Amino acid sequence: MSLEDLKKIPYGKTAIELKNISLAFGGVKALTDVSFDVKKGEVFAIIGPNGAGKSSMLNVINGFYKPTSGTINFAGTDRNEMEPELAAKSGIARTFQNIALFKGMSTLDNLMTGRLLKQKQNFIMQALYFGPVAKEEEEHRERVERVIDFLDLQSIRRTPVGSLPYGLQKRVELGRALAMEPEILLLDEPMAGMNVEEKQDMSRFVLTVNNELKTTIVLIEHDMGVVMDISDRIVVLDYGKKIGSGLPKEIRNNKAVIDAYLGVSDD
């Protein structure tokens, strides 16, 4: 599996397939026998009540968690588990539910870390700041500036991100993931804790990325309005099990899903 394999897959065909994934921490079962696939170029949402195992699923995809059983088929190759480094190299970028930014670094530097894998100059050349190093830095800086423009981050370019308000931090985190120019973008509750206006901005960013860059997006979100609006397909988890999947309108009318969200009545 590699970035090239992923790029070769035509849009609309399966990019990642998760087969019978189970994940347990000691006696706690976070995921039980979950299967679904993500098609290239779509916006795919994972939804479910709190503690349903949504974040665990994302962590399995990018290799933070190793599934207890099951296989991950990534771009045509079966694997038992992913590695975070390998995932990043193969074109998977992500954001976190509890923002994981480099708090002491500026917005610009945070975004520049997204370029690390694409920068090829070796250590000794950098130490001497010799030859093509400066040119390469400039090149990547340009790419990052485009992301900054896109996400309207110009005014906080030099600000240490630790001091930014929550909504902006979320946006910087998206920016760092975008700077990686990923094929697949995993977003863990990108709109949590935001007001309506910020949510609209974020939805617009996500849709633009999906439409114009053709980036595949796997999204966890609690706001049902947003999910129904922007996703192409949805999978629903509850207590670590898959209880439904399909198009938004199918999910809206799915009895099991409604029960999971609203509780089951006795009669």
Added chain:
Amino acid sequence: MSVELLNFIETVLNGLMSGVMYSLVALGFVLIFKASGVFNFAQGVFALFAALTLVGYQTGQVPFAHLINELFGTNYHNWYASMPNFLAILLTMVTMIALAWIIERLVLKHLVNQDPIILFMATIGLAFALEGVGDLMWGSDVKVLDVGIPSGGSIWLEEATIGLAAEGSDYYGMYVDVLNIWATVIAVILVVSLALFSQYTKTGRALRAVADDHQAALSVGISLRSIWILVWAISGFIAMVAGIMWGTESGVQFSLSLIALKALPVLILGGFTSIPGAIIGGLLIGVGEKLAEIYIGGYFETGALENWFAYVMALVFLLFRPQGLFGDKIIERV
């Protein structure tokens, strides 16, 4: 100017310069602590090991000579050729990088995600094991280290200051060791280039990223292990510089690894996670120590005030700012 004032300035100057050495060792601690969360007790032994290795290469000693001779009944001790300083320093650097790689392979890799106390214990083990390896490789006798750095009192400074005292007073000018001036210059160059490197290159950025958030660093594809090797190698390099300075001043001997423990009060003062803290903490300890030695040292019979005063400073400091001058603020969430 009065003679008292001039003496005071001289003391402070000397204190600052010996403080530079403490700062250097403390810097090695901080770098490793920030990047891998390990408090590396072996940092002092690194300095000793680097100095031993340097002398060994320089004078053409056969490494592990004693062991080889015992095993095979041979009688090698020397290559009968010495090495130019430049080459010896370069080879020592390579050795320190190799050491960092070996430590990552043999120790750190297997202890990822363990409690900090376990990692700390591992580095204590590492310290003594490395001392043993140093002994086995190069022998335990005290060695003279000379890489061509001049030493002795600075005549220039003495002559420049001799006329400053009031007319008719009995003043001979300031005494500052040239070696210390060199050490300061080299340390400043080292720190500035490190700062530039970490600020403006991609590897520097990766270094800062790992120090800030491991999970986020992994998600952008940084390899934690290669960064750890790099950080340990840089710390080894800093230790080498410190080892050269101390070795030149007082010979390369095994007690060198103990001087490095002076970095502990420096870290308490400066904070374990702050690079400026390590530098300023080192300078403060250096000055404090020298001032105490000169002005209150006379009240103590043994006269070994310098050995423990730094720790007293650190203890007093702990009462008021447990996180250190620049350390991350300790916030307890309930």
